[in-house]
């Protein structure tokens with residue numbers, strides 16, 4: 041945990057902050073002194089989280105209803121944000137939509153729905169706030185939450201994979217272009233972390249969780265608190281020279297899936313002895 045009070049006097053805006061990882065990041069920032077504003081579609085869920093965190097930390101969390109797919113609604117949300125707190129110091133693009141599906145079953149609207157939330161929603165929030173921050177000559181830090189398959193691609197979540205890759209490209213591009221305005225942009229790619237929102241749509245029967253854990257070298261899923269800590273660091277002044285970075289936090293899952301010989305973890309000491317003998321016997325041949 042960062043030093044207490046290190047976000048005092050700062051304002052953080054978090055999309056999808058009412059649930060799951062967004063709630064955890066809001067909770068961490070609020071604990072460290074930030075005034076937070078959370079936004080998504082379901083105002084009742086947001087308000088409940090806002091009240092819960094405010095009561096826990098003593099630092100105010102505000103809730104604003106906003107569908108990030110609607111640029112008009114995003115502009116209205118930013119007007120309300122400015123009225124409540126002024127322009128933010130921290131912006132976390134965390135809202136997402138996703139579900140597993142064979143791609144041949146996707147309608148155009150299914151594609152549009154996911155890519156609108158993930159890529160267009162992130163772009164609308166970033167452009168709307170970026171323009172206002174630049175106009176006001178105020179520096180800030182943006183963080184986006186993507187996934188490890190934004191890099192590799194993945195079957196069965198193709199709209200999400202395509203949109204998350206776009207989010208990463210957006211962040212890297214703006215880190216280059218808007219650094220001169222005092223704006224930093226970074227990305228966290230989390231591996232699997234049990235949240236109701238994600239697991240109900242990605243593993244509705246629960247049959248893949250064991251396999252997921254099996255390929256994570258640290259032997260477990262991540263926790264929302266772990267993302268909360270990394271997010272707080274990247275959005276803090278301790279990371280003031282970190283920009284354009286894409287940081288994978290997945291217990292080693294990505295490299296574990298990528299390395300061609302990693303399956304050799306299954307080889308027993310007896311099998312190793314036999315294999316070594318076979319390899320050595322080829323010397324000179």
Ligand code: HXC
Nearest residue numbers: 136137138139141147148149150153187231232237238241
């Ligand atoms: C095929 C589906 C579908 C499914 C919806 N659709 N679910 N198609 N398989 N399982 C289609 C619908 O038929 C419709 O197309 C279109 O998608 C829009 O569906 P709606 O239900 O009308 O959309 P909406 O009410 O706007 O809800 C959006 C949503 C929903 C994305 C579908 O799941 C949602 O609200 N999600 C928000 C939270 C979320 O997804 N969290 C998880 C993030 S996890 P038609 O053609 O019929 O009109 C994540 C991490 C991944 O991203 C990494 C983990 C390791």
Ligand code: NAP
Nearest residue numbers: 056059060061080081082107108135136232233235237238
């Ligand atoms: P989650 O609880 O379902 O979070 C998604 C959030 O997005 C919800 O709070 C939802 O709130 C909001 N949202 C969805 N559509 C929206 C819209 N149109 N406008 C505004 N807000 C919208 O799932 P999560 O696991 O915490 O996911 C959070 C982030 O982590 C996502 O970016 C996800 O891709 C990423 N991630 C998660 C995992 C994991 O294993 N959990 C792994 C990798 C990456 P409303 O329903 O109120 O709109």
